Amino acid sequence: MLLQWLIGVAGVACTFGVSRLLINLWWRPWQIYKALQAQGVRGPPFIPIWGNQPEVVRLMAEASSTPMNLSSNEIAPYVFPHYTRWSKIYGEMFVYTFGSEVRLTITDPELMKEILSNKFGHFPKVSPSALDRDLLGDGLVLAQGEKWAHQRQIINPGFHVDKLKAMVETMAKLSTKMLNDWEGRIVETKQPNGVEIEVREEYQNLTADVIAQTAFGTNYQEGKMVFRLQYYQLKMAQEERESIRFPGQSILPTAKNIHRRKIRKAIEDNLRQIVEKRLQSESQNEVQHSDLLGIMITAYKGQLRGNVQKSLTMSIQDIVDECKTFFFAGHDTTASLLTWTTMLLALHPDWQERARAEVIKVCCSTHPSSDMLNQLKLVGMVINEALRLYPVASTLTRCTNRDSKVGKYVVPKGTVLYLLLLATSHNKQLWGEDASNFNPERFSGGIASASKHPLAFMPFSVGPRNCIGQVFALMEAKVVLCKLLQRFSFHLSPTYVHAPAQTVILKPRHAWTYPIGALFLPDVQSRRRWPRSKILVLRRSSWRSKHQTHLSHQGDLQGQKWSHQGSHIKAKDSKLRVSHPLLMLYLVLKNHLMLKMH
Numbered sequence: 314m315l316l317q318w319l320i321g322v323a324g325v326a327c328t329f330g331v332s333r334l335l336i337n338l339w340w341r342p343w344q345i346y347k348a349l350q351a352q353g354v355r356g357p358p359f360i361p362i363w364g365n366q367p368e369v370v371r372l373m374a375e376a377s378s379t380p381m382n383l384s385s386n387e388i389a390p391y392v393f394p395h396y397t398r399w400s401k402i403y404g405e406m407f408v409y410t411f412g413s414e415v416r417l418t419i420t421d422p423e424l425m426k427e428i429l430s431n432k433f434g435h436f437p438k439v440s441p442s443a444l445d446r447d448l449l450g451d452g453l454v455l456a457q458g459e460k461w462a463h464q465r466q467i468i469n470p471g472f473h474v475d476k477l478k479a480m481v482e483t484m485a486k487l488s489t490k491m492l493n494d495w496e497g498r499i500v501e502t503k504q505p506n507g508v509e510i511e512v513r514e515e516y517q518n519l520t521a522d523v524i525a526q527t528a529f530g531t532n533y534q535e536g537k538m539v540f541r542l543q544y545y546q547l548k549m550a551q552e553e554r555e556s557i558r559f560p561g562q563s564i565l566p567t568a569k570n571i572h573r574r575k576i577r578k579a580i581e582d583n584l585r586q587i588v589e590k591r592l593q594s595e596s597q598n599e600v601q602h603s604d605l606l607g608i609m610i611t612a613y614k615g616q617l618r619g620n621v622q623k624s625l626t627m628s629i630q631d632i633v634d635e636c637k638t639f640f641f642a643g644h645d646t647t648a649s650l651l652t653w654t655t656m657l658l659a660l661h662p663d664w665q666e667r668a669r670a671e672v673i674k675v676c677c678s679t680h681p682s683s684d685m686l687n688q689l690k691l692v693g694m695v696i697n698e699a700l701r702l703y704p705v706a707s708t709l710t711r712c713t714n715r716d717s718k719v720g721k722y723v724v725p726k727g728t729v730l731y732l733l734l735l736a737t738s739h740n741k742q743l744w745g746e747d748a749s750n751f752n753p754e755r756f757s758g759g760i761a762s763a764s765k766h767p768l769a770f771m772p773f774s775v776g777p778r779n780c781i782g783q784v785f786a787l788m789e790a791k792v793v794l795c796k797l798l799q800r801f802s803f804h805l806s807p808t809y810v811h812a813p814a815q816t817v818i819l820k821p822r823h824a825w826t827y828p829i830g831a832l833f834l835p836d837v838q839s840r841r842r843w844p845r846s847k848i849l850v851l852r853r854s855s856w857r858s859k860h861q862t863h864l865s866h867q868g869d870l871q872g873q874k875w876s877h878q879g880s881h882i883k884a885k886d887s888k889l890r891v892s893h894p895l896l897m898l899y900l901v902l903k904n905h906l907m908l909k910m911h
């Protein structure tokens with residue numbers, strides 16, 4: 314009797330579970346799809362459960378199997394091949410399914426504005442994947458609703474213009490340190506034509522150092538493990554995006570998921586140490602810091618007041634989550650922007666010269682001040698053009714939490730709105746026939762008049778959830794470029810391979826140069842977390858072999874192996890062709906005098 318009863322209960326539970334699964338994976342997406350199609354939005358045929366994901370993955374693998382032609386900046390077919398294919402067949406606004414997610418692709422700036430500026434919370438962010446949550450925590454980028462509003466209120470003062478202005482000096486000093494190192498390499502290698510620099514890696518380290526020092530009062534070395542593990546998480550996220558996933562795959566106890574959780578824990582432990590160290594030093598020295606970490610710690614102590622004298626508080630876990638967000642968003646984005654800008658300037662020596670002339674006129678050979686940065690108009694135009702052609706955040710996603718109006722359409726609850734900033738900033742109707750050409754001149758009259766729609770260019774998004782670090786990023790980019798142009802001329806290395814890829818952000822596909830096992834192990838092992846051999850063997854070897862297989866698939870490029878060169882440029886200081894140290898000293902002094910005379 315009991316057995317029969319148990320079987321009966323299990324049967325009902327099973328039927329309930331299966332029917333819920335079918336509703337979520339099949340019925341609901343199908344209803345959304347039909348509702349959109351009934352309003353004239355077309356798209357590839359509806360496929361239940363996996364949707365059009367296998368087709369997207371196949372098209373992406375096909376597109377990225379060869380490097381891109383450097384003569385064109387038309388990256389949409391390379392980065393989003395499915396968009397290029399389907400928009401030609403079904404129009405700019407089309408619908409497709411990715412797993413059980415129904416995605417509505419939007420490229421019209423007017424509709425984007427409507428979605429991003431909505432004040433009633435109708436278009437929240439999409440629930441992040443487990444990997445995205447590991448990477449960014451429940452910090453400002455991913456938080457929703459009241460929690461987001463609360464956190465943003467606490468963090469905003471950390472990005473006031475006066476605070477940012479005070480950071481210019483640190484940015485300039487750290488850039489100089491990096492460039493001194495480049496110069497050292499030129500001297501060391503005695504290469505008459507200069508040395509090859511992997512700029513993506515250099516910029517990553519530099520921008521990591523800048524955010525660590527300016528926002529957290531620490532430095533790259535202290536946060537190194539976090540930064541590097543975050544790159545690893547990013548790599549995993551990229552792999553996940555480019556493979557077919559089963560629903561619920563991220564919660565299964567697979568080796569990959571276990572490893573993922575261990576990495577998350579290692580990052581959190583490390584960040585907690587940084588926070589605790591600051592807490593200790595504040596209580597020992599009885600000082601309160603005013604950087605971002607200092608502001609958050611004041612909130613933790615319950616000493617921060619909001620607009621209406623309301624107490625603004627944070628827990629240690631909240632701070633750790635924000636640290637994750639700012640460690641990542643605060644540097645990898647700017648590193649990408651700098652990489653693409655350097656690449657474009659390397660390809661366009663005329664613009665490199667014009668920008669250099671401006672830098673020398675405004676700043677001579679000194680560190681730039683924030684006022685000088687404001688005068689660097691051409692450099693600003695170059696940065697904008699780089700952000701237009703290579704938008705670091707090339708997509709934004711939102712979803713509908715009720716049936717909502719978007720333009721003339723009623724978009725059903727549960728639809729994912731896929732805003733393709735990249736397509737908008739390359740659109741020929743908005744930017745003219747030369748949309749994919751590098752032409753900073755188009756920004757000479759300001760952003761609003763650069764195209765036919767004032768919001769065709771919104772690399773930092775608009776509305777309440779726009780980028781909090783926009784001014785910080787642009788300042789930093791200007792400082793680094795200013796210092797670079799002052800000291801070096803550069804062109805692309807013949808081994809450069811052009812392969813932009815969309816991970817969480819747009820970056821060179823093969824810029825994964827981190828021997829993560831080696832870095833990760835000593836620290837973890839010293840705390841007896843994981844046996845050294847296991848991690849070393851498992852992660853390093855599996856990563857390597859995968860990478861190498863990938864490389865061997867790519868074939869030859871003009872006689873050279875299509876390898877993971879990422880973003881090499883040849884940094885060539887025309888003054889440093891001769892290797893003798895005394896002669897070098899003479900040339901550096903001469904250069905200094907020449908710069909002073911300008």
Ligand code: HEM
Nearest residue numbers: 453454642643646647650705706773774778780781782786
């Ligand atoms: C070239 C550099 C950067 C670009 C292109 C960029 C772009 C963006 C975009 C498009 C968003 C909106 C995301 C969305 O709505 O889903 C965003 C949000 C955000 N960015 Fe940036 N960003 C850059 C640099 C930075 C830096 C340097 C920081 C920190 C120092 C930062 C911190 C953030 C944060 C915390 C958010 C979330 C804001 C919120 O939702 O309230 N970003 N960024």
